Amino acid sequence: MFKLVIASLLVASTFALPYPFQKSAAVPLLDGRIVGGFPIDIEEIPYQVSLQFFGSHICGGSIISVNYAVTAAHCTDGSTAPQLGIRAGSSNRLSGGVVVPIATIFQHPSYDDWYIDYDISVLLLGDNGVVLGSTIQPIPLPVQSQPIPGGVDSLVSGWGTLYEGAGSLPTQLQAVVVPTVTIEECRAAYGASLITDRMMCAGVPEGGLDACQGDSGGPLAVDGELIGLVSWGYGCARPNFPGVYASVPALRSFITQVTGI
Numbered sequence: 001m002f003k004l005v006i007a008s009l010l011v012a013s014t015f016a017l018p019y020p021f022q023k024s025a026a027v028p029l030l031d032g033r034i035v036g037g038f039p040i041d042i043e044e045i046p047y048q049v050s051l052q053f054f055g056s057h058i059c060g061g062s063i064i065s066v067n068y069a070v071t072a073a074h075c076t077d078g079s080t081a082p083q084l085g086i087r088a089g090s091s092n093r094l095s096g097g098v099v100v101p102i103a104t105i106f107q108h109p110s111y112d113d114w115y116i117d118y119d120i121s122v123l124l125l126g127d128n129g130v131v132l133g134s135t136i137q138p139i140p141l142p143v144q145s146q147p148i149p150g151g152v153d154s155l156v157s158g159w160g161t162l163y164e165g166a167g168s169l170p171t172q173l174q175a176v177v178v179p180t181v182t183i184e185e186c187r188a189a190y191g192a193s194l195i196t197d198r199m200m201c202a203g204v205p206e207g208g209l210d211a212c213q214g215d216s217g218g219p220l221a222v223d224g225e226l227i228g229l230v231s232w233g234y235g236c237a238r239p240n241f242p243g244v245y246a247s248v249p250a251l252r253s254f255i256t257q258v259t260g261i
Helices: 183-190 248-259
Strands: 048-053 056-063 068-071 084-088 098-107 121-125 153-158 174-181 199-202 219-222 225-232 243-247
Touching: 056 084, 056 219, 056 225, 068 225, 068 248, 084 121, 121 248, 153 225, 183 199, 199 225, 225 248, 243 248
Parallel strands: none
Antiparallel strands: 048 056, 048 084, 056 068, 068 121, 084 098, 098 121, 153 174, 153 219, 174 199, 199 243, 219 225, 225 243
């Protein structure tokens, strides 16, 4: 996972894509930082998975059924199914739980790698999927176009670096609680052209907890439902720039189309 060159106002780093798949984009992808958060056990969020590229952690993801998981499209873009797998059922990204191969990647056909729009991929799991238990459970999904009000606490989780500029990832799963931000507030922060109807935001105005939370592709959950997928943001927990997420309610029909769920 290396740096993406942002060809405009800033150069931002990302751990989301393994080298040779790094690409230029109009916005900076998140590298999976959990800032101001806390260690969490997989039994508390048993839907969390580590997406792995030839056995190395690159992104987060969420189990949505025995046979399917979801992640961000920018995490799978340029990769093939045999290159990827998930580690499920472990708080440690390096060991424990079970490693399951990916049989098929269903990347959203409208995914835009410049604006990071339609940033969702559904993963069909190989080896007959996962066996459910206390450390492996699907996360419930919202309904299509379910409203996302501002000011609602959400839980973001992953194995990202703990502060901006850190050179290594924690092995222990981390989480942080951040409030959702209205689409109007998010567009005011980033500009209306960058925040589409397929995006949502979460963070606090003073920074320190948000903007780069979680692993790219990892879950943002509200009341136990999967509402967002970590997507992009400026800097790392910087004031006035909330984290930007792919909106699961806005992309719910794609999940149903692929999985029947």
